[in-house]
Amino acid sequence: MARVELESVSKSFADTTVLSGINLDIADGEFLTLVGPSGCGKSTLIRIIAGLEPQTSGQIRINGEPVDHLRPHERRVAMVFQSYALYPHMSVFANMALPLTMQRLSLWERVPLLRLFSARRRRVMPEIRREVQSVAAQLQIEPLLNRRPAQLSGGQRQRVALGRAMVRHPNAFLMDEPLSNLDAKLRVHMRSELTELHQRLKTTFIYVTHDQVEAMTMSDRVAMMDAGRILQLGTPAELYARPSNLKVAQFIGSPAINVLPVRIGDGGMVELPGSPAMIHTSLPPGSAASIGLRPEALHLLPSGSPRDGAVLNARLRRIENLGAECMLHFDLLALPGHGVIVRAASIKGLSVGEEVVLGYDIASIHLFDAKGERAEVLPISAHPAQREAATP
Amino acid sequence: MPCLQRAITRVLIHGVLMAGAAFMLLPFVWMLATSIKPPEEVFSATLRLLPTRFFGAENYSFALTQAPLLRFAINGVIVCLGILVVQLLVAIPCAYALAKLRFPGRNLLFVLVLLALAIPVQVPALPLYIALAEMELLNTYLSLMLPFLFSAFAVFLLRQFFKSYPDDIIQAARLDGMGEMEIVWRIVAPSAWPAIAAFSVFSVVAHWNDLYWPLIVITDGGMATPPLGMMLFADAETGSNYGALMAAATMLTAPLVVIFLFARRWFIAGVTMTGVK
Numbered sequence: 296m297a298r299v300e301l302e303s304v305s306k307s308f309a310d311t312t313v314l315s316g317i318n319l320d321i322a323d324g325e326f327l328t329l330v331g332p333s334g335c336g337k338s339t340l341i342r343i344i345a346g347l348e349p350q351t352s353g354q355i356r357i358n359g360e361p362v363d364h365l366r367p368h369e370r371r372v373a374m375v376f377q378s379y380a381l382y383p384h385m386s387v388f389a390n391m392a393l394p395l396t397m398q399r400l401s402l403w404e405r406v407p408l409l410r411l412f413s414a415r416r417r418r419v420m421p422e423i424r425r426e427v428q429s430v431a432a433q434l435q436i437e438p439l440l441n442r443r444p445a446q447l448s449g450g451q452r453q454r455v456a457l458g459r460a461m462v463r464h465p466n467a468f469l470m471d472e473p474l475s476n477l478d479a480k481l482r483v484h485m486r487s488e489l490t491e492l493h494q495r496l497k498t499t500f501i502y503v504t505h506d507q508v509e510a511m512t513m514s515d516r517v518a519m520m521d522a523g524r525i526l527q528l529g530t531p532a533e534l535y536a537r538p539s540n541l542k543v544a545q546f547i548g549s550p551a552i553n554v555l556p557v558r559i560g561d562g563g564m565v566e567l568p569g570s571p572a573m574i575h576t577s578l579p580p581g582s583a584a585s586i587g588l589r590p591e592a593l594h595l596l597p598s599g600s601p602r603d604g605a606v607l608n609a610r611l612r613r614i615e616n617l618g619a620e621c622m623l624h625f626d627l628l629a630l631p632g633h634g635v636i637v638r639a640a641s642i643k644g645l646s647v648g649e650e651v652v653l654g655y656d657i658a659s660i661h662l663f664d665a666k667g668e669r670a671e672v673l674p675i676s677a678h679p680a681q682r683e684a685a686t687p
Numbered sequence: 688m689p690c691l692q693r694a695i696t697r698v699l700i701h702g703v704l705m706a707g708a709a710f711m712l713l714p715f716v717w718m719l720a721t722s723i724k725p726p727e728e729v730f731s732a733t734l735r736l737l738p739t740r741f742f743g744a745e746n747y748s749f750a751l752t753q754a755p756l757l758r759f760a761i762n763g764v765i766v767c768l769g770i771l772v773v774q775l776l777v778a779i780p781c782a783y784a785l786a787k788l789r790f791p792g793r794n795l796l797f798v799l800v801l802l803a804l805a806i807p808v809q810v811p812a813l814p815l816y817i818a819l820a821e822m823e824l825l826n827t828y829l830s831l832m833l834p835f836l837f838s839a840f841a842v843f844l845l846r847q848f849f850k851s852y853p854d855d856i857i858q859a860a861r862l863d864g865m866g867e868m869e870i871v872w873r874i875v876a877p878s879a880w881p882a883i884a885a886f887s888v889f890s891v892v893a894h895w896n897d898l899y900w901p902l903i904v905i906t907d908g909g910m911a912t913p914p915l916g917m918m919l920f921a922d923a924e925t926g927s928n929y930g931a932l933m934a935a936a937t938m939l940t941a942p943l944v945v946i947f948l949f950a951r952r953w954f955i956a957g958v959t960m961t962g963v964k
Contacts, residue, residue, distance in 0.1 A: 347858045368864035384877040397864035405869075459863075505871035 296360045297466035297499055298323045299344065304353030306339055306523075313339050314523045317353070317559065326493050326500040330510035331520035332546070340520075341469050344501060346370050357466055368397070373460035377472040379452045381444040386450075387455050388427060388440040394463045395423045406528040450481045457492070467499040484510055507547050511535070519543045541667035544587045550622055550661045552661070553635040560582055563635045565662065569629025572605040573675040576662055583665045590622065590638040592659035596644075598650045605660075607653040611636065611645055625653065705753045706950040718940075722746055722933035742930060749928070750920075750935040758909060759916030760939060765913035766831045766912055767891045773836040774890060775883065782845030783871045787857060797846070808900060816903055831912065835894060841886050848882035848957075849875060884950045885957025895943055913939040 299321040304313040316334045321327045329337040342348045344355060346367035355362055373394075381390050386613045396405060404413040418669045431437045434454045444452055453473060460468055473489075474482045490513050493500050504510055511531040512516045519542075527539040538544035544552045557565050559582050565574045567586070578584055596606065609625035612634065619645075623645070625639040637653060645651070662670045720736050721729055723743035728735070750756060785792070785797050815834050824830045852875055860870045876883070898914040905911055908919050917939065921932055947954070 342858075345858075345862060347861065367858075367862045372862070374859065374862050376855040376859060378853060378855045380853065380859035382856060382860070382874055394863040402869075459859075 298356075299467055299499060299501065300356040300359075301340075301344070302354045302356070304340070304343060304350045304355065306336070306343060306348070306351050309337040312523055314343075314350070317523075317525060319450075319518060319525070319528070320459050321499060321501060323498055324516045324683075325495045326490075326502065326513060328502045328504060328510040328517045329520055330504055330507060330517055330546070331526075333505055335520040336523040337505075337520050338471055340502060341374075341503045342465075343468050345372055347369070368394075371463070371466045372469055373465035373467075374469040374471065375453075375456050375460050375473045377462075377475050379444070379456040379476075381452060381455055381459070383444055385441065385443075387431075387436065387442055387444070387447070389426075390444065390455055391427045391430065391440075391458045391462055392423050394459060395426065396420075398463070399423070426462055427458075430461050433461075434458050435470050449477050450485065453477060453485060453683050457489075461496070465498070467501060470500065470502045472504055473502075474504070488591040489513060508549065511547065519546060537669070538587075538661060539669045541585065541587065541663040541669075544661055544663070548589060550590050550636045550638070552589055553593070554585050554587050555583050555627075555630060555633060556583065558582075559661075567605055567660075568627065568633075569608050570604075570606045572657060574657055574660060574662070576670050577673075578662075578664055578670050584670065585663050587661035587663065588635065588655055589658060590636045591639040592655050593635060593653045594655070595637070595639065595643065598652075600654075605657050606656050607635065607655075609651055609653050611647050611649045611651065614642060615646065616642065616646070625651075717938075718736030718933045718936055722928055722937045724930050726928060726930055743934070746930040746934040747938070749931040750938065753931070754916070754920040754935055755908070756916070756935055756938055759911055759913045760942065762828075762910060762916070763895050763913045763939075764942075765828055767894045769828065769832045770835045770894050771887055771890050772842050773832070774838045775887075777837055778841035778845055778886075779876050779879075779883075780868070780871050781842045783867075783875055785842065786849035787852070787854070787875075788867070800839045800842050800846075806845060808834055812900075814905060819904060824906045825904050826910050828910070831901060831910075834900065838886075838890065841890070843878060844886050845882055848879050852878065874890045879954045881957035883957070886956050888947055888950050891946060892943055899950050 296385045299319075301317050304314060304317040305312070306635040309439060317340060319327070329340060329409075331337050338649060343350045346362070346365060346369075349444060350363070357370060357372075361511060381387075381391070385393070399419050400410075400413075400416060404416045410416050417638075427440070428437065431440055436451060436454045436458060439447060439451060441456070444455065447455065456473070468488075474485050486509060489500075493513075502509070502513065509595050510519075511534075514531055517534050519526045519532055519534060519540075521540075521542050527534055529537075534543060534547050538552075541554070545554065555568055557568065559565055559576065559578045559580050561579060561580050563576045563580060565576055565578075565584065565586075567573065571599065576584075595609070607625075608628040610628060611623060612626050613624040615622040615624070621639055621642055623642075625635050625637065625641055627633045627635060628650070635653070657672070660672050662672045664670050696834070712902065716736070720738070723741055723746065724738040725740050725742035725745075728738050728742075750880055756918060785793060785800070811834070819830045824833075857870055859872050865874070895912070896914055897912070898918070901912045901915040902918075905915060909918070911919055917932070917935060920935060
């Protein structure tokens with residue numbers, strides 16, 4: 296168990312910068328997820344923490360102690376790889392026992408033939424066997440101990456890789472997209488199993504994924520990365536409810552957030568597309584900006600209801616029925632070429648091609664400036680009189 | 688009719704391949720046939736594959752009793768194994784370093800390996816001979832092995848193989864506490880069996896059959912390797928007894944055929960580089 300701290304860690308290869316000034320303080324027992332599109336540097340970062348790659352600058356501390364000079368195994372962290380990285384020519388037992396034999400036996404006690412003469416090996420091996428078996432029992436892979444990795448299914452290999460990490464009782468588990476090679480059903484299952492494992496072991500987990508669902512469902516905190524930087528660090532709920540950046544907003548949440556372009560008018564007034572309602576912001580007038588609306592923030596207005604709030608006129612293009620809910624894809628009449636997705640409980644007798652009015656609450660608007668940074672929304676009434684009053 | 692067309696194509700392809708195979712096998716078959724022929728039939732004007740009179744027992748017993756065939760074979764085994772073991776001990780770590788470790792000068796070293804591939808043993812033969820003579824090592828096993836102990840070809844072949852070995856597994860081994868040497872021998876090398884087998888076949892065949900170098904450094908018949916021994920045997924004992932000579936040749940070639948048959952599967956996998964996922 297350990298607290299892991301990163302202080303302005305940077306990494307560059309020749310003239311390309313992969314990571315720039317990463318600061319992270321991961322609490323003991325925390326489940327922290329590094330999430331981001333491929334190429335954002337998350338895998339490099341976890342390899343730097345493991346000691347498999349040196350950082351160009353910055354410091355890594357585990358339990359307050361700098362570990363930059365330590366070799367990978369001396370950092371006492373365990374890693375689970377996307378490809379599982381099991382030793383193909385060894386049995387499952389040998390795979391799982393290897394970290395322990397490396398820790399507890401000297402070199403000559405590991406050399407083939409020579410090791411047969413070691414009395415200490417004969418004493419230590421049964422201990423190792425017991426420990427491997429108890430971990431195998433926890434993961435329900437005991438019957439597989441004599442098999443080779445090639446004889447196992449993806450899910451079984453995944454468990455063996457986990458087991459190999461667990462036997463060492465590491466300071467922290469580093470997981471590099473461990474579920475990416477599994478099929479969808481197994482991935483969902485392993486997700487909850489990993490979460491339970493984390494709750495049981497109470498060890499620090501640092502988890503890398505490009506799958507926002509994994510990040511949202513498993514983590515205590517999520518660090519969303521892009522282009523070698525952390526865009527936002529916070530709980531899954533914070534990232535979803537208050538994304539600090541357009542990229543975060545677009546990455547987190549499925550289906551993705553609806554993004555519509557807007558222009559900032561005089562006095563920071565933002566005219567919402569096709570709607571009489573307005574919001575107020577401190578962004579400079581004349582600059583481009585965009586608003587984000589979550590699919591569940593939009594709802595169909597019954598015909599005849601008042602339309603002076605925030606509304607969008609839209610034509611239904613496609614229906615995705617997921618059973619419990621459906622995703623309605625609309626084309627916007629006010630913004631040709633733009634569409635929105637609405638999460639609805641049912642189809643409500645709609646048919647494709649129908650024109651409807653979508654309503655949303657101004658409080659649910661996420662406003663982003665031209666660079667994609669979050670900007671504050673100051674709501675004002677849709678009423679012309681009040682609008683006048685609010686304008687300086 | 689596409690079906691007929693395909694059949695004809697297949698017959699044609701196999702016909703060409705079989706003709707090639709027959710052409711390559713012919714000397715070998717002729718050696719076997721000659722080894723069971725009596726002397727008068729070896730030179731008979733009519734071309735016959737099988738002898739009218741079976742003379743195999745006489746030829747083989749003559750070869751076995753008159754020439755120290757066992758001695759030649761043992762010399763061959765010692766030299767070939769000695770060369771192979773040292774070649775692998777040196778080449779496997781070298782190939783691993785060139786394939787998987789990052790260090791300054793790596794590319795330069797690899798270019799040097801490629802250059803070394805281009806130099807035949809005939810080029811440094813004279814300096815090597817003089818050096819061995821100065822060290823009074825002529826007529827020893829060491830003199831037979833020394834020029835071949837460090838094989839650029841092995842480094843090259845294994846490097847290509849190790850290149851495709853998954854980095855994740857090597858990194859997992861580092862996290863588990865293995866040093867680089869242990870990774871080489873316990874993790875990477877066991878997966879390289881096809882490549883190692885392929886190289887072993889190349890190496891053993893080349894040095895078992897080598898006549899050039901033994902001819903230079905060996906004058907003592909007791910140290911002769913199979914081809915050199917055959918030559919000495921042909922000169923001294925048999926004169927024109929080609930039946931016996933071919934019997935000796937058959938017995939000295941047999942071990943290679945047996946080795947190849949055993950290693951064939953790995954050999955093919957190693958040569959085609961498909962043995963590793």
